[in-house]
Amino acid sequence: xxxxxxxxxxxxxxxxxxxxxxxxxxxxxxxxxxxxxxxxxxxxxxxxxxxxxxxxxxxxxxxxxxxxxxxxxxxxxxxxxxxxxxxxxxxxxxxxxxxxxxxxxxxxxxxxxxxxxxxxxxxxxxxxxxxxxxxxxxxxxxxxxxxxxxx
Amino acid sequence: xxxxxxxxxxxxxxxxxxxxxxxxxxxxxxxxxxxxxxxxxxxxxxxxxxxxxxxxxxxxxxxxxxxxxxxxxxxxxxxxxxxxxxxxxxxxxxxxxxxxxxxxxxxxxxxxxxxxxxxxxxxxxxxxxxxxxxxxxxxxxxxxxxxxxxxxxxxxxxxxxxxxxxxxxxxxxxxxxxxxxxxxxxxxxxxxxxxxxxxxxxxxxxxxxxxxxxxxxxxxxxxxxxxxxxxxxxxxxxxxxxxxxxxxxxxxxxxxxxxxxxxxxxxxxxxxxxxxxx
Ligand SMILES: Cc1cc2nc3c(=O)[nH]c(=O)nc-3n(C[C@H](O)[C@H](O)[C@H](O)COP(=O)(O)OP(=O)(O)OC[C@H]3O[C@@H](n4cnc5c(N)ncnc54)[C@H](O)[C@@H]3O)c2cc1C
Ligand code: FES
Numbered sequence: 471x472x473x474x475x476x477x478x479x480x481x482x483x484x485x486x487x488x489x490x491x492x493x494x495x496x497x498x499x500x501x502x503x504x505x506x507x508x509x510x511x512x513x514x515x516x517x518x519x520x521x522x523x524x525x526x527x528x529x530x531x532x533x534x535x536x537x538x539x540x541x542x543x544x545x546x547x548x549x550x551x552x553x554x555x556x557x558x559x560x561x562x563x564x565x566x567x568x569x570x571x572x573x574x575x576x577x578x579x580x581x582x583x584x585x586x587x588x589x590x591x592x593x594x595x596x597x598x599x600x601x602x603x604x605x606x607x608x609x610x611x612x613x614x615x616x617x618x619x620x621x
Numbered sequence: 622x623x624x625x626x627x628x629x630x631x632x633x634x635x636x637x638x639x640x641x642x643x644x645x646x647x648x649x650x651x652x653x654x655x656x657x658x659x660x661x662x663x664x665x666x667x668x669x670x671x672x673x674x675x676x677x678x679x680x681x682x683x684x685x686x687x688x689x690x691x692x693x694x695x696x697x698x699x700x701x702x703x704x705x706x707x708x709x710x711x712x713x714x715x716x717x718x719x720x721x722x723x724x725x726x727x728x729x730x731x732x733x734x735x736x737x738x739x740x741x742x743x744x745x746x747x748x749x750x751x752x753x754x755x756x757x758x759x760x761x762x763x764x765x766x767x768x769x770x771x772x773x774x775x776x777x778x779x780x781x782x783x784x785x786x787x788x789x790x791x792x793x794x795x796x797x798x799x800x801x802x803x804x805x806x807x808x809x810x811x812x813x814x815x816x817x818x819x820x821x822x823x824x825x826x827x828x829x830x831x832x833x834x835x836x837x838x839x840x841x842x843x844x845x846x847x848x849x850x851x852x853x854x855x856x857x858x859x860x861x862x863x864x865x866x867x868x869x870x871x872x873x874x875x876x877x878x879x880x881x882x883x884x885x886x887x888x889x890x891x892x893x894x895x896x897x898x899x
Contacts, residue, residue, distance in 0.1 A: 531802065539802040543809050548817065569805055613810045614798055618835045619741030619771055 474499050477575050481522045483550045483599055491592045498581035504568040511566035517554035519576040523547050526572030531565045543607075544569065553600050555579025628865045631671045631716025632657065634692060636709050642695060642777050646742060647707060648683065651692040651715055659689040660717070663724035664749030665856060665884040669864045670694065671716030672705035679861045679879070681746035682720060686753060692717065695745035695777060721864045723884045725750040726854060730826035734762040736818070736848070738839045740769040740811055743831035744777045746856055746883075750828060751785070758790055763820045765792045769811030769835070772797050773804050792818065811835070815842035822847035830856040833894055840887060853887035 474496045478484050484492065504510050504526075511517075513533065527546050531539040542564070545551055551574075554562050560579065586593030634651035641647050653659060660668075667681045684693025698707045709715065727735075727750050735754060739747050754764055766785065770776045776795060786793040794814050796807035807814065812835075827848050829839050836855050843853055859871040859878040866880035874893040876882060881889075 527807075529802075529804075529808065537801065541800045541802065541804055541808045544796075544807045546817070567802075610810055610813050613812060613838055616834050617771070618798075618810055618812075618838070619743070619769055619775070619831060 520552040522575040646697040662720035665725040666720040668719030675705040678702040683745040734820040734825040740831035
């Protein structure tokens with residue numbers, strides 16, 4: 471049987487992380503499953519977790535008053551979902567729905583923040599990884615603004 | 622030189638079928654006049670389509686090279702010529718010159734993986750390559766098609782793309798910039814699909830067609846994966862007049878897009894990709 475430690479170790483987000491840090495993170499992690507079409511993140515709600523996607527696909531949605539939910543990004547196995555747990559006010563800025571059945575590892579934001587405060591080396595590792603994700607997302611959004619397919 | 626062999630004189634074709642693709646594009650099938658020869662073509666080539674009394678525009682051939690009797694073109698309505706072509710009905714005449722230009726290196730890539738990256742109307746010039754690959758499927762490694770569109774309503778050849786997606790020997794990923802809640806596919810720019818897709822970058826040929834800005838970002842991602850620039854092929858567009866390398870209208874640096882292109886090895890054009898109309 472796979473332990474939480476191996477799930478973390480195998481996920482690309484934690485590639486190269488030191489053993490003792492993986493051990494610390496395991497203490498903040500739990501497995502969750504989400505049924506297809508279920509919302510597991512809601513705008514304005516407290517952002518207590520971030521998620522490593524192990525299986526399935528999620529849709530990030532923004533709600534438009536006239537047009538209803540608009541999907542602005544989809545995310546897949548191997549990706550990391552959510553950075554709102556990192557900084558105050560610790561609130562989600564979008565809804566997330568499972569497009570298909572999903573298996574995820576949920577990492578408790580508060581637990582993680584405490585561990586990062588205690589161990590700045592771990593904090594720096596986590597921050598570096600999130601910065602990479604945020605930068606990639608910003609870059610993709612900028613490219614999207616160019617209206618890539620319209621000549 | 623008789624009339625049929627003069628590349629400057631259009632041959633008459635009759636519209637035999639019209640299908641709406643999206644809000645601004647349609648596919649048109651053309652049959653040669655009775656007794657006239659079929660136009661044999663290779664994937665990636667284009668024809669100059671002449672709307673009588675209005676003018677000509679270069680349009681890629683989007684049908685099956687294995688069935689040259691029917692000429693298929695998918696057209697996005699942007700200006701006078703494409704508008705006039707859109708106004709035609711079954712049985713109307715269209716002037717055709719061609720086929721012109723270079724082709725996708727499909728045969729040359731046998732034994733390798735194929736990665737096709739395209740966006741919007743760019744799928745049209747690549748559909749003949751897809752047909753060719755599918756007809757010789759056993760001769761290629763992994764075949765990947767990454768296709769981006771603005772919204773789900775802007776996807777070309779929807780039924781065909783769905784069929785390709787369901788095939789176990791093709792990896793087809795469609796992505797849109799935004800979608801309503803019902804959409805089950807991907808959302809995000811097409812370039813974000815490249816890092817996670819399965820192919821051997823050292824044994825792959827990449828074929829790209831889309832606006833230049835899409836080409837540029839796609840090349841960056843393919844290069845990051847390790848695809849060598851000599852194995853990347855791009856289809857370029859420039860305004861055209863003669864289509865046969867005489868008038869210089871379509872010049873791109875030292876090349877004429879109508880004759881040396883539209884399909885270029887990326888190496889040939891990489892320094893010129895920033896140049897707009899020359
Ligand atoms: C090799 C080659 C293959 C092509 N294949 C196809 C094809 O398969 N299907 C297809 O629909 N088109 C294709 N095109 C593009 C097509 O030739 C042009 O859209 C053509 O100029 C249309 O003529 P028009 O008289 O309708 O519009 P124009 O008067 O030439 O243009 C009207 C307006 O549309 C803009 N415009 C022109 N071309 C484009 C474009 N490509 N994208 C966005 N805006 C544009 C112009 O800037 C102008 O503002 C191809 C071009 C080349 C060079
Ligand atoms: S269109 Fe005349 S040289 Fe290319």
